[in-house]
Structures are given as structure tokens and as C-alpha cells.
Amino acid sequence: MLTAAMEDYLKAIFLVLEQEQRATTSAIAKRLEIAPASVTAMIKKLSRLNLITYEPYQGVRFTDVGEKAALEIVRHHRLLELYLSEALGVPWERVHEEAEKLEHVISEDLEDRMARVLDDPSVDPHGAPIPARDGTIRRVQARPLSAVGPGETVTVLEVDDRDPELLKYLGRLELYPGAVVRVKTGEPFEGPLVLHLNRREITLGRRAADGIRVTVAA
Numbered sequence: 001m002l003t004a005a006m007e008d009y010l011k012a013i014f015l016v017l018e019q020e021q022r023a024t025t026s027a028i029a030k031r032l033e034i035a036p037a038s039v040t041a042m043i044k045k046l047s048r049l050n051l052i053t054y055e056p057y058q059g060v061r062f063t064d065v066g067e068k069a070a071l072e073i074v075r076h077h078r079l080l081e082l083y084l085s086e087a088l089g090v091p092w093e094r095v096h097e098e099a100e101k102l103e104h105v106i107s108e109d110l111e112d113r114m115a116r117v118l119d120d121p122s123v124d125p126h127g128a129p130i131p132a133r134d135g136t137i138r139r140v141q142a143r144p145l146s147a148v149g150p151g152e153t154v155t156v157l158e159v160d161d162r163d164p165e166l167l168k169y170l171g172r173l174e175l176y177p178g179a180v181v182r183v184k185t186g187e188p189f190e191g192p193l194v195l196h197l198n199r200r201e202i203t204l205g206r207r208a209a210d211g212i213r214v215t216v217a218a
Helices: 003-021 025-030 035-046 064-086 097-104 108-117 164-173 206-210
Strands: 054-055 059-062 153-159 180-186 191-195 200-204 214-217
Touching: 003 025, 003 035, 003 059, 003 064, 025 059, 025 164, 035 054, 059 064, 064 097, 064 108, 153 164, 164 206, 206 214
Parallel strands: none
Antiparallel strands: 054 059, 153 180, 153 214, 180 191, 191 200
């Protein structure tokens, strides 16, 4: 049986590897908002359980067993986010925090029931892919909005769900997954982006744009 702490680490490793090629101890620590020294002991424990492998300067990699366990906890979390949003009307800036509390305790039966009620969804309220029951996951090539050049038109694929205030702000701007935006200008030296969205012009800071992943508009 995995502890909640172990599941948190497996999920953090998975989320790092979603956006980076290597899951280093510093990247895992940043994701969990803890000191890098604290990561080492858990990595050793997970390695002894054959859930991960670790090589200095190469980072952490999942074993087949570890990846399956990580996908399961990610599925729990993202299904919970969507269920809380769709069935209970919890605002999208609050579902992440609530799902963090519940993801370790729901049963497989409840997971299946939520999936059926939601018609086997593929993404959560923030656009993140929900792993399927068989452990597969849909992956779409994406990049940060901050990396998009002037004149490009893109579709919002996913937004970072960890900062409630950022989500409130993006909601006010209607920058939800599926929104189509055109980058008009980007100020140099990490200056803001000027975007066209829904026939209006908005200005978005680079830090906010870093938390939005986009794909080429259809």
C-alpha cells in the first residue's frame, strides 16, 4: 500500500515529466514546494519499492509499476476536479485544492461511477488530459503562450491549476481551455503580451502567459 506522501511524489514526478524531459530532484522539489534535500530520502524509498529508478545527472524515471501508480492517482485527481466543477458547481480556481484532499481516499468503484456520470471525459476543467481507465493518456504537443510570436493564432489547451488567484484572473479574461487568441504584440525584456480574444484586446503579463499552454489553432 502506498502512503499519501508516496502518491504525492509519484504525481509530482509525472507532472514534471509532462513538461520536461528529465525529472530532477530540484524540479520535483519545486513542484512539491519543499527543499531539495527532502526529496532524496523519498526517492530512495520509491526506488527500493521498484516504482522509480534514479541516476545522478539523469533524473528520475518510472518503472512500469511506478508509472501505472502515478497515472492512477493523476486520474483520481483530474476526475475529481471535473466532478466537483460539473456536478457540484465548485469554481475552477478551487477544485484543485479540494481534489488534493480527496484523491488519496476515493475507491475504484467511486472513480468508475464519476467517470460514467461525466461520460468518460478526456480533460479536466483546466484542460489537462485525464488518464483513461486502461492507463493510456492523450498527449498533445503544446508550448507556453509566452513563447508565441506576434501574428500567431493559437488555441488555449491547458492552464496551470495551482494558483487560485491566477485562475480567477484568467477566468475574468475568459482565457479558458478552447479559447482562440491571436498574439498582436509582445513587449521585449519580459514585457506583457497584447492579445486579441473574442473581438477585444487584452494585455497579459509574462508570468501569467507562462502558465498557459497552447497549440496551433485549427
